[in-house]
Amino acid sequence: MANTSFYPPSGIYSDQYKKDMRIIKTKTQMIMSIAALIMLFVLPELPYVSGYILRLIIGAAIALIICLGLNILTGYCGQLNIGQSAFVMVGAFTSALLNSKFGLPFWATFILAGLAAAAVGVFFGIPSVRLKGLYLALTTLGAQVILTWVALFGFPITAAGFSVDPVKIGSIVFNTPEKFYYIAIPFALVMTFFAKNMMRSKPGRAFIAIRDNDKAAEGMGIDIFRYKLLAFAICTFYAGVAGSLLVHYMMWAQLESFTLQDSIWYLVMIIVGGFGSIEGTILGVIFITVLKEIIFVIGPIAEANLPFLPMGAGSGLLLIIIGGMAIVFLSVEPRGLAHRWNLFKAYYRLWPFGY
Amino acid sequence: MTGRRTSGVIFMVMISSILSAPLSTGHAAGPTRDVVVGNISAMTGPTSGTHMMCQSGSRDYLNYLNEEKGGISGKDGKVKIKYLAYDSQYVAAKAKDGFARLREQGMDILTHCASGHSDALMMDYEQAKIPLVTGSQGVASLWSDWSYGNYHSGIANMIRTWIVWQKSEWEKAGKPGGTLVLGTITTDEPYVPLALWDVDSFVKEQGIRLVKETIPKGTTDASPQLLRLKQAGVKQIYVLSSANGAVVVLQSAKSMNLDTPLTQCAAATLGDVISLGGPKLAEGYQGEYFFEPMSENPKIKASAGLALARGLWKKNHPKESPNDMYLNGILSGMVIAEGVRLALEKVPPDKLNGEAIKKYGFDRISGFTGMGLTKSITYLPDDHIGPKQVRYWVVRNGYVEPVSDWMPTTTFRIPKK
Numbered sequence: 001m002a003n004t005s006f007y008p009p010s011g012i013y014s015d016q017y018k019k020d021m022r023i024i025k026t027k028t029q030m031i032m033s034i035a036a037l038i039m040l041f042v043l044p045e046l047p048y049v050s051g052y053i054l055r056l057i058i059g060a061a062i063a064l065i066i067c068l069g070l071n072i073l074t075g076y077c078g079q080l081n082i083g084q085s086a087f088v089m090v091g092a093f094t095s096a097l098l099n100s101k102f103g104l105p106f107w108a109t110f111i112l113a114g115l116a117a118a119a120v121g122v123f124f125g126i127p128s129v130r131l132k133g134l135y136l137a138l139t140t141l142g143a144q145v146i147l148t149w150v151a152l153f154g155f156p157i158t159a160a161g162f163s164v165d166p167v168k169i170g171s172i173v174f175n176t177p178e179k180f181y182y183i184a185i186p187f188a189l190v191m192t193f194f195a196k197n198m199m200r201s202k203p204g205r206a207f208i209a210i211r212d213n214d215k216a217a218e219g220m221g222i223d224i225f226r227y228k229l230l231a232f233a234i235c236t237f238y239a240g241v242a243g244s245l246l247v248h249y250m251m252w253a254q255l256e257s258f259t260l261q262d263s264i265w266y267l268v269m270i271i272v273g274g275f276g277s278i279e280g281t282i283l284g285v286i287f288i289t290v291l292k293e294i295i296f297v298i299g300p301i302a303e304a305n306l307p308f309l310p311m312g313a314g315s316g317l318l319l320i321i322i323g324g325m326a327i328v329f330l331s332v333e334p335r336g337l338a339h340r341w342n343l344f345k346a347y348y349r350l351w352p353f354g355y
Numbered sequence: 356m357t358g359r360r361t362s363g364v365i366f367m368v369m370i371s372s373i374l375s376a377p378l379s380t381g382h383a384a385g386p387t388r389d390v391v392v393g394n395i396s397a398m399t400g401p402t403s404g405t406h407m408m409c410q411s412g413s414r415d416y417l418n419y420l421n422e423e424k425g426g427i428s429g430k431d432g433k434v435k436i437k438y439l440a441y442d443s444q445y446v447a448a449k450a451k452d453g454f455a456r457l458r459e460q461g462m463d464i465l466t467h468c469a470s471g472h473s474d475a476l477m478m479d480y481e482q483a484k485i486p487l488v489t490g491s492q493g494v495a496s497l498w499s500d501w502s503y504g505n506y507h508s509g510i511a512n513m514i515r516t517w518i519v520w521q522k523s524e525w526e527k528a529g530k531p532g533g534t535l536v537l538g539t540i541t542t543d544e545p546y547v548p549l550a551l552w553d554v555d556s557f558v559k560e561q562g563i564r565l566v567k568e569t570i571p572k573g574t575t576d577a578s579p580q581l582l583r584l585k586q587a588g589v590k591q592i593y594v595l596s597s598a599n600g601a602v603v604v605l606q607s608a609k610s611m612n613l614d615t616p617l618t619q620c621a622a623a624t625l626g627d628v629i630s631l632g633g634p635k636l637a638e639g640y641q642g643e644y645f646f647e648p649m650s651e652n653p654k655i656k657a658s659a660g661l662a663l664a665r666g667l668w669k670k671n672h673p674k675e676s677p678n679d680m681y682l683n684g685i686l687s688g689m690v691i692a693e694g695v696r697l698a699l700e701k702v703p704p705d706k707l708n709g710e711a712i713k714k715y716g717f718d719r720i721s722g723f724t725g726m727g728l729t730k731s732i733t734y735l736p737d738d739h740i741g742p743k744q745v746r747y748w749v750v751r752n753g754y755v756e757p758v759s760d761w762m763p764t765t766t767f768r769i770p771k772k
Contacts, residue, residue: 052456059448152545159548160494160769161474175478177455250448252475255545257447261400296442310675318444319399 023196040185044178054177058249060289061188062242067269067281068195069238074267075275076199077231078211079128080137083144084239084266089151089258091117091240096164096253097157106167106248113244114237120147121236128228132214144260151255161254164247180249187245191238196278198234207231211276268326274336283337288322295321388705389437390427390695390712392417392464393457395472400445402469404627405680409468409490412684413691414438415667420692427692429699434707436695447475454479463709464488464694466687468680470510470546473502485709486717488690490683492740494549494769503717503734504741505690506621506645506683508764511552513620513643514539515765516745517593522561525590535563538589538615540580542572542600546622550595552769570600577607584615591616598627605636616641618747624679625748625755626650634753641749641758645742646686646729649677652754658727660689682728689725690717690732690741730761740766 014020024030043049043057070084091113098104098112124143128136151158166175167183174180198204206227209217218224247253265288273284299314329336394413396406417436420427426435439460441453450472454465465480465487467473474493480486481501489496490506497509507513518537525535541547551567558565566587568580581604584592594601594617601619605628608617618641619628625642626649647661649668657665664685668677694716698707701715717739723732730744743766747759 050455050459052452052459055452055455059452149543152543153548156548156552159545160552161471163478163495246448250451250475251478252447254447254471254475256445256471257475259445262446299442300440314398316399318442 021200037189040189041182044181051177054181056289056293058177058181058184060285061184062245062249063266063269063289064188064282064285065191065238065242065245067266067273067285068191068278069235069242070266071270071273071275071277071281072195072198072207072238073231073235075270075277075280076204076211077207077228078214079125079228079231080133081140081232081235082137082260082263082267083124083140083142083147084235085258085260085262086144086147087117087121087236087239088243088246088262089147089255090120090236091243092247092253092258093151093158093243094240095244096162096247099165099248100157100162100253105165106244110241110244110248114240117240117243118233118237121232121239122229125229125232128232129225141260144263148255148258151258158253158255161252161256164251164253166251167248174248175251184245184249187241191241192278192282195238199278203227203230208276265322268322270336271326272329272336274338277336277338279341280336280338283341287337288325291321291325292318388707389435390463390707391437391439391457391461392466392691393454393460393462394438394440395443395450395453395457395465395467395469395476396440397445397469397472398442402445404678405683406468408678408680409684409687410440411671412664412667412681412686413466413688414440414684415671416664416685416688417692419663419667420688427695427699429696429704430701431699431703434695434699434704436691443469443472445471447471450475451479454483458483458485463707463712464691466691468506468683468687470494470496470549477502483709484713486694486713488687488694488717490680490687497740497768500736500739501713503690503694503720503739505686505729505732506741508645508740508743508745508766509768510546510549511554511767511769512765513622514550514554514593514595515557515767516762517618517620517643517747518558518561518563518565519765520747520759520762521591522563532588532590536566536588536590537563538566538568538584538587538592539595540568540570540577540584540592540604541595542570542597544572544597544600544622547595549769550620550622557767570596570603572600575603577604578611581607581611581613585611585613589615591618593618593620595620596622598623598631601628601640602632602636605632605640609636618642621645624648625750626677626679629750629753629755630676630678634750637750638752639750641747642755643745643747644679645745646682646725647727648748648755649679649682650755651677652756654754655756660685660724660726660728663726664728686725686728689728690720690723693720693723738766 012025024033044054066084066088070081073079073081094116095109095113098109127139131139166173174183206222209222210224210227214224269284269288270281272287274280295318299317303309303314394410396410397403398407417438421435426433439457441457443450443453454476462485465485468490470491470493473489473496477496477499481499487502489502489504492502492504496502521537522535566584566589568584570577570580592615594604601623619625621643628640629637647658664682668681694712697719698712698716702711717734721733729742732742743764744761745764746757746761748755749758
């Protein structure tokens with residue numbers, strides 16, 4: 001760790017590679033990280049933190065895992081994916097069916113769910129060898145449609161929906177938000193840590209190279225097809241694990257929970273947070289989650305007090321505002337909240353000096 | 356403002372909104388013990404039209420009771436209904452969030468009109484001991500002791516009941532043709548596999564033939580499917596689709612001059628089809644109703660319940676065309692009110708909760724018709740399906756009129772797991 005408690009305006013300069021590679025560079029950062037972890041783990045015990053708030057946090061944690069995978073593929077590797085929800089569905093139903101039909105517990109099914117989603121993701125990632133941009137996006141859209149159709153007509157049980165056992169450790173059953181919180185948060189932390197380190201490693205650098213200029217990357221000796229497929233595999237593995245968490249949290253597996261609209265929401269989250277940034281993913285998920293709750297409060301008030309609004313218009317505000325957010329951020333701040341966060345940090349570190 | 360200051364402001368706003376989130380959750384307040392009815396509906400998404408109407412119907416009826424009747428009277432006092440709503444956006448996880456929020460606000464009874472939500476929330480309302488009154492029970496919730504239906508008798512019974520009706524008409528006509536051949540045309544919507552669950556076995560038991568065709572959702576032409584059904588010699592066709600799909604089928608049938616009668620399943624009502632396609636297109640189209648339709652046919656005398664429903668619609672939605680699913684919501688509200696009224700005969704207002712309303716209220720509902728809006732609703736210990744009677748109607752000159760008497764529905768239940 002740097003021999004300083006705070007982040008000096010001149011920056012941290014390491015004299016060893018090992019020190020330079022640390023994520024936590026100063027003592028202050030270490031203390032704040034530990035404090036944040038403690039805060040996270042005692043949160044359910046705090047006053048005013050109701051079951052509803054914990055549910056929101058759990059939902060955000062699961063969305064974070066999904067969006068981390070999506071950002072690895074889309075943000076870091078530059079391969080647009082608008083069918084992420086379908087891969088979440090693959091993981092969800094894999095986990096649910098293994099649990100329901102064969103009695104496998106969550107601790108076995110979540111890995112298998114991730115692997116199953118990754119296998120399907122790699123299959124749909126094969127066109128990426130020739131397709132880019134909009135054309136690849138349409139392929140992933142095709143994945144969403146095809147996988148939904150298979151779930152609807154391929155297996156009656158997936159169309160009907162079925163119950164799933166809750167997560168258990170010994171005699172502890174995680175069937176309430178207060179308990180499941182301690183499953184969702186560690187998963188989110190581990191997956192975030194893994195994603196952060198992955199992007200600082202060789203595959204991560206290869207993804208960035210492919211995103212920035214795939215021809216140049218190929219010219220440097222990077223096997224772009226292999227790394228694109230790896231990116232698809234990682235992205236969909238994340239989606240599969242999140243799907244498994246989701247069904248064991250809801251204790252119900254249902255087709256209607258995985259729609260194209262959800263895929264769009266995940267994309268909006270990483271647009272708002274910032275492509276190619278792990279911190280941005282976290283900020284984007286929190287921002288959209290909080291924004292949705294604000295709209296839930298404002299929507300009915302607007303509908304009740306503005307007589308010219310038709311029935312249901314208040315709820316429609318959600319779609320308008322969330323969609324509008326994507327447009328605003330792409331136009332005004334394409335680097336997302338992550339960039340704003342970096343500007344804030346720079347401002348804070350230099351304060352009271354301007355530069 | 357410089358970029359840095361803007362960043363600082365944005366983050367202060369974000370932090371403030373996060374910290375203020377606990378303040379936005381509601382908590383039950385006030386000294387009076389109202390009965391809290393929570394509604395979780397998809398106000399956005401593919402089923403928003405139906406859900407909005409159901410929510411509106413139950414809310415308008417319960418508000419009417421509060422305002423016009425002063426609440427619901429019991430032996431030891433009166434209670435008013437406090438109606439709370441939550442938008443699930445047609446997402447099961449959000450529906451569960453909504454349940455948690457409404458529960459924190461003191462919810463005693465849950466209501467909605469969504470099979471998916473009925474199933475996804477089953478563990479929640481059973482654990483919380485909060486009865487559900489729903490216009491649409493799902494697969495698992497049809498078996499639940501805490502779920503009370505007030506609309507159809509289970510999605511798998513719609514086509515079965517229609518087949519039974521067609522067979523009886525065919526037998527009355529002297530079994531022309533030797534074997535009865537029926538057809539069904541479906542769209543690829545999530546409920547379709549449930550509606551057709553094991554229907555081949557049922558068809559075999561009935562000794563008839565069923566020809567099935569599918570049209571993709573969003574298609575604008577169903578002619579090939581209808582042509583194949585015609586070539587197969589079907590006598591009648593059952594349309595398992597929403598109103599949009601039904602209009603496409605009707606348009607295609609009209610362009611082919613197909614005279615085979617078509618019947619709409621309860622996934623959409625004739626009123627929806629008339630609104631969307633127009634009375635001319637819908638002429639001769641048949642449909643099934645589990646309650647009286649909203650259509651103001653001058654030849655048919657409305658029941659007291661229907662007259663009340665029409666009045667509430669005109670009062671609360673004067674500029675909009677009447678919608679049949681509004682009646683579904685009205686009926687939910689009526690069942691809720693009846694359950695609370697019965698419970699108040701045994702339990703004083705301050706002791707009322709979900710469990711008491713279930714035990715002393717809903718479980719005692721017998722022969723309830725909603726002022727003539729539907730046939731008898733009786734809940735038995737192992738059967739909370741609701742009205743098990745259906746009637747078929749046909750569109751004539753823009754109105755709907757009955758084409759059959761009330762008849763019992765089949766009572767098949769899809770296995771729970």
